[in-house]
Amino acid sequence: MKRIVFFLGLLVPCAILNAQESGPVMKFLKTSHDFGTIKEEGGKAAVDFEVTNTGNAPLIITRVQTSCGCTASFWTKEPIAPNGKGIVSITYDPTNRPGEFSQLVTVFSNALPTGLALSITGTVIPRTKTPEELYRRKIGELGIANVHLSFNRVLIGQEVTDSIKVYNFSDKPMDVTFDRTPKHISVSMKPSKLKPKETGTIIVSYNTKNINDWGFVLDRVRVMPNKENHPNNTISISANIEEDFSKLSEKELANAPRIEFEEISKDFGTVDEGVVIEHKYVFTNTGNSDLIIRKIKASCGCTTAAPDVNVVKPGQQASLTASFRTAGYSGRQSKSITVISNDPKQPSLVLRLSGTVAKK
Template sequence: MKRTVSVLVLFLFAAGLNLAVAQNRATIKFDDLEHNFGTFNEEQGNVSYDFKFKNTGNAPLIVSYVRSSCGCTTPEWTRKPVAPGDNGHIRVTYNPKNRPGNFTKTISISSNATNPMVVLKIRGKVIPRVKTPEEIYPREVGLVRMRTNHLAFVKIKDDEVRTDSLQFVNLGDKPVTIGIKQAPSYLKVEIVPKTVQPGKKGHFVVTYDASKKKEYGFVIDRVYLTENGESNYNYSIGVSATIVEDFSKLTPQQLANSPKVGFDERVFNFGEIAEGQKVNHVFQIKNTGKSDLVIRRIRASCGCTAVTPATTVIKPGESTDLKVVFNSHGKRGRQNKSITVITNDPDQPTTILRITGNVKS
């Protein structure tokens, strides 16, 4: 009986202690949990709002951290302990620069309060500022400006002729006459108009004849210009394309008798080597089809990797070696180099091989 009473007394004491501890806690109470900045102009700059709170508990309140959902939102807060009945604030500042349109951001507050995690929210709409012509056309090409000085034809068939254009603007106070100093034979470039008045726009109209390029895979060229009769290395535009073989005209019989490319492996891991060492490896390329397999192009992702095929034409049922030499000079850490092999296999014209490993300094 005495033992039962003792246990009961201990239980009641513990319960009372826990209740006392629970009652001796801080509580954070915000006036509001969300603020709408409304609509404002980007050029107005940073906007801020103070979320005010009160410690309605009976112990000091300590805000341990405040974390925003975006780097565009900067919080500041009362860092010293807030006594019971006192107030504090979380100031949230939003930077609208280059962030036009609607936004909604959250701010997470962690503290020692009975409600240890509180999430605040800000929202609004940013009206974009009017950009200057220099911002709209950031690329300087001599006396004219462009949004971009690179024209990408992306994927184009090896027998295709395609035309696209690049816009430019004369933001100077004098007319500019543009000509072509140098362009590859497979690129026909027209300037419309050739003389552009101040404040007016023009176009580089580029026609790409892939049949004259006689190359496969990703290729890039530069077209060099003259402006008012003068030439400069910086007066140029880039033109790129990925040229693929057109297999759409093959008959079912031709497809059945086509070459088939195969590899003994597609990834070689050389393990770990010291910087400056060279790694040699041989990939084997097989032709399991019924006609000659032609290697159209082999390209390494890095000049540190030399690739040499024993032959570029592989007969049906035969194979050839693809020798790869990786030079680790100037390389450190994990390496992952790719080798693109382009063939006339209609089912698998492009294959990626990889050389991986670690280079110790």
């Protein structure tokens, strides 16, 4: 009896092994390919992955799933007989994909496992872009890379500088000058005269010492190629001007003003279009020194009256009134009012006025 059990024990693994080897088996000569470095202007790169059916039944590749930038341009559609060979051809398009890449391709078939992963890697050397691509906006024959220059956060008393690249598309020398430049902004051209097909730089300096403003500030400067006034010839320059509280001592912070509103948001419910919504926001200086309201700015469609006082003594209460004219609006509306003060903990505070406007 023990001999019979032992014999059956030998037969079971063999049966399992035979079951595993039955049917189609998809085996690739290689499962990865490194293209190395390829040039973007060289066009698409392709590689063939050779597959062999090492099983005992026909192998059918049902589909090939690729990732971004990668396509399966061809694979063997006919059943691959046992010991037969097939091809999966993978193509990678480097257009507008500079730098390193690593992509996976999954080949599905009637073999187990149903999906087998292939990988391709490489590095795309970007092509040199044409002036037409780099300087899409034109002012006359002057190409400009960017028409908006953002300085983001600029502290009071600080001067910052940035630049914009330009290109002379004409066949003649070009003088580039600037008009309507505010006093806190200086703009210059380097070189002062552009040769034909030459690249230059507009240098912009922003000096907060020369402006009495706070928060988000937007200015526009005219660009004048050869002193000619072309349509759409402005560049916009923005900055978010903030007070520098970083140098305050612990004692100064403890004695600083504090702005506290009774409420920072108001829902006016549902009103008919054309109704004027008004709401008073009440605040108190809970700090230990004078609270100075630097600036109040409302979003589109909303206006805000100046507060009762611009300097609020410690413990004193004040208010400001927001007004929203609903004519021309419908649906859910949300308006904001930004209050800028000398409170070091919250120098910029946003109030909300929201509700629903029923269209007439």
